[in-house]
Amino acid sequence: MSESGPSSHSHLAPGTPLCAGCGGLQALQQLYRVLGDKTVVVNAAGCMTLLSIYPFTPFAGSWLYTAMACAAAGAQGVRDALDIQLAKGRISSAEDLATVVLTGDGSAYGMGLSATSAALDRGLDFLYLCYDNEGYGNTGHQYSSATPRAAHTATSRVSGYAGSKKDLFAIWAAHRPSYVATAIAAEPQDLARKVKKAAALRGPRLLLVLAPCPTGWGFDPALTVKVGQLAVETGIWPLKEYVDGRAVHTKIPRQRTPLAEYLRLQGRFAHLFSPQPDEQRLAELQQAVEDYWQQVTE
Amino acid sequence: MYRIRLHGRGGQGIKTASRILGTALFRSGFEVQDAPRYGAERRGAPIFAYVRADDKVICERGLIHQPNLVVVADETLFDLPAANVLEGLDGRAVLLINSERSAQDWCRQLQLPGQVTVLDGAAVVREAGRVPAGALCVGAAARLLGVVSRRALLQAVAEELAGHDAAAIQTSQQAVSQAYELFAGEAGLVQRLQSGAKKSVTTPPKWVELDCEALPRAAPTITMAATSALVKTGLWRTRRPRIDRALCSRCGLCRTLCPEGGIDLDGEGYPVIDYRYCKGCLLCAAQCPRRAIAVADERTVSPPQPKEGEP
Ligand SMILES: Cc1ncc(C[n+]2csc(CCOP(=O)(O)OP(=O)(O)O)c2C)c(N)n1
Ligand code: SF4
Ligand code: SF4
Ligand code: SF4
Ligand SMILES: [Mg+2]
Numbered sequence: 001m002s003e004s005g006p007s008s009h010s011h012l013a014p015g016t017p018l019c020a021g022c023g024g025l026q027a028l029q030q031l032y033r034v035l036g037d038k039t040v041v042v043n044a045a046g047c048m049t050l051l052s053i054y055p056f057t058p059f060a061g062s063w064l065y066t067a068m069a070c071a072a073a074g075a076q077g078v079r080d081a082l083d084i085q086l087a088k089g090r091i092s093s094a095e096d097l098a099t100v101v102l103t104g105d106g107s108a109y110g111m112g113l114s115a116t117s118a119a120l121d122r123g124l125d126f127l128y129l130c131y132d133n134e135g136y137g138n139t140g141h142q143y144s145s146a147t148p149r150a151a152h153t154a155t156s157r158v159s160g161y162a163g164s165k166k167d168l169f170a171i172w173a174a175h176r177p178s179y180v181a182t183a184i185a186a187e188p189q190d191l192a193r194k195v196k197k198a199a200a201l202r203g204p205r206l207l208l209v210l211a212p213c214p215t216g217w218g219f220d221p222a223l224t225v226k227v228g229q230l231a232v233e234t235g236i237w238p239l240k241e242y243v244d245g246r247a248v249h250t251k252i253p254r255q256r257t258p259l260a261e262y263l264r265l266q267g268r269f270a271h272l273f274s275p276q277p278d279e280q281r282l283a284e285l286q287q288a289v290e291d292y293w294q295q296v297t298e
Numbered sequence: 299m300y301r302i303r304l305h306g307r308g309g310q311g312i313k314t315a316s317r318i319l320g321t322a323l324f325r326s327g328f329e330v331q332d333a334p335r336y337g338a339e340r341r342g343a344p345i346f347a348y349v350r351a352d353d354k355v356i357c358e359r360g361l362i363h364q365p366n367l368v369v370v371a372d373e374t375l376f377d378l379p380a381a382n383v384l385e386g387l388d389g390r391a392v393l394l395i396n397s398e399r400s401a402q403d404w405c406r407q408l409q410l411p412g413q414v415t416v417l418d419g420a421a422v423v424r425e426a427g428r429v430p431a432g433a434l435c436v437g438a439a440a441r442l443l444g445v446v447s448r449r450a451l452l453q454a455v456a457e458e459l460a461g462h463d464a465a466a467i468q469t470s471q472q473a474v475s476q477a478y479e480l481f482a483g484e485a486g487l488v489q490r491l492q493s494g495a496k497k498s499v500t501t502p503p504k505w506v507e508l509d510c511e512a513l514p515r516a517a518p519t520i521t522m523a524a525t526s527a528l529v530k531t532g533l534w535r536t537r538r539p540r541i542d543r544a545l546c547s548r549c550g551l552c553r554t555l556c557p558e559g560g561i562d563l564d565g566e567g568y569p570v571i572d573y574r575y576c577k578g579c580l581l582c583a584a585q586c587p588r589r590a591i592a593v594a595d596e597r598t599v600s601p602p603q604p605k606e607g608e609p
Binding site for chain 2: 021037
């Protein structure tokens with residue numbers, strides 16, 4: 001790699017200020033290898049905003065910052081501008097760029113949902129990447145509506161988050177978009193296949209990636225992949241996709257690992273295990289996973 | 299007034315350390331301010347926090363530019379100019395370093411006018427158990443101030459760690475107390491300075507005129523691709539992954555999984571770690587199916603400053 005940047009334009013350059021072992025950055029590395037620099041990344045405030053701090057950026061292609069609520073509206077502006085340039089013959093279709101939204105769960109599940117829903121109504125041609133670290137990571141990990149039940153966050157300190165994780169996959173699917181998928185960087189092949197599929201389609205598309213966050217979840221950065229694998233093996237993070245009006249699981253963990261093995265690795269759930277294991281709450285959390293898979297047929 | 303700055307890296311408990319010290323001073327009857335610097339509380343990244351304490355209302359705000367005590371929980375920060383560890387250290391200030399090296403050694407290296415004292419945190423941890431560097435330093439710092447009783451200090455530890463399990467709190471208290479004891483001979487070394495606003499010593503920035511675009515489009519624009527490669531995040535690393543080619547099967551998994559994009563393949567398909575950027579998360583070592591990635595303590599394998607293009 002030369003001082004002026006990487007020779008290849010299809011990966012994210014190193015040197016970013018994100019935490020060591022960041023599961024979100026790990027996913028973005030894998031995604032960018034497929035998407036490449038012929039993209040405009042529209043990024044709402046969150047940890048990933050720190051990627052591009054003037055004058056540094058890891059992106060080989062374009063990047064634009066928006067406020068937390070408006071990434072999807074920003075994407076509309078970018079798409080419209082490109083379409084006008086195309087219509088006026090100022091750029092050729094070979095020079096066209098894909099519009100990619102990049103936000104955390106705080107935006108995707110909460111603050112930005114209204115603008116996103118409106119973009120879905122309009123059938124905006126864009127790919128939405130949400131790295132879901134289940135909290136407001138950038139500001140010290142307060143809870144968001146993606147925070148799982150019982151997790152400790154900076155704003156749910158005493159006995160953990162009292163709400164339940166919102167089902168963003170279902171909310172998106174209810175809009176009947178072109179594509180919705182969940183993924184995780186710990187399953188790189190599944191992730192790569194889904195990005196390729198999403199990139200080849202037109203219209204509104206969502207890739208919802210669970211992003212194990214050593215800092216906010218409280219685990220050693222070396223365990224990022226282990227935690228991600230357990231999220232899949234315990235069944236708490238189902239891998240699935242919605243396409244042509246149907247939701248299909250891409251991996252069904254038939255022999256599910258007990259959820260406690262996933263929870264135990266993370267400081268945010270430590271209160272469920274000590275001073276004594278909170279058997280009742282652990283059983284409730286396990287039951288919620290069972291209930292989910294009970295209704296899964298494909 | 300006491301003006302105390304604590305430096306460390308994200309993950310070393312610097313924010314908690316500043317809170318413990320603040321609470322201990324409050325319990326000792328002082329007016330107190332404590333705050334971490336907001337924005338960069340990322341694991342491995344330099345971070346600082348500060349504490350002010352006085353016997354009257356504190357009207358001063360903002361960063362501390364003229365400290366009377368500077369605590370450095372991580373000695374590798376001296377190699378990072380951006381960490382600004384030595385800012386405002388004058389002849390009266392005390393510098394406390396968490397290090398196995400001697401104070402004389404540091405004095406010689408740093409050539410400072412003030413007093414340097416050293417806490418061998420590693421030795422305390424060996425005896426008392428694993429405790430974040432920040433907390434250890436607080437034990438020593440409290441004694442250096444000479445106005446915080448052991449009781450107030452230990453109560454502050456319990457208060458600030460409430461929510462952690464009892465065993466962890468006890469280990470912390472033991473370690474903090476041991477660090478406090480080690481500094482009995484230096485109790486009160488830190489001199490209280492006159493309160494009252496000092497003249498600001500912030501030097502105005504040297505403005506550089508940048509060419510900018512026409513006003514309607516004058517947001518800062520980066521037109522060069524992938525400039526972050528100029529930032530050498532390898533400096534964050536405290537432990538180093540090392541690939542053993544004899545064991546490696548060239549499956550490429552470590553390259554796919556590295557969050558930093560810090561692993562490339564050589565001509566023969568073997569992975570090569572770029573230590574200029576590797577942050578030392580060690581997930582590659584944890585995941586390698588052949589156990590071909592070993593882990594070494596960074597200090598034993600290289601000087602603190604990684605060399606350009608180092609393999
Ligand atoms: C309207 C608004 N409220 C609050 C903030 C402060 N803020 C900046 S980043 C952030 C957290 C965003 O959380 P998420 O989208 O999950 O991204 P993460 O930080 O976890 O990467 C917040 C609350 C903001 N920028 N805008
Ligand atoms: S706080 Fe979590 S999501 Fe944010 S950069 Fe750190 S590890 Fe990544
Ligand atoms: S994961 Fe292990 S075996 Fe595979 S390429 Fe990396 S070092 Fe070699
Ligand atoms: S420890 Fe391994 S995975 Fe982590 S940054 Fe370094 S090379 Fe990448
Ligand atoms: Mg988030």
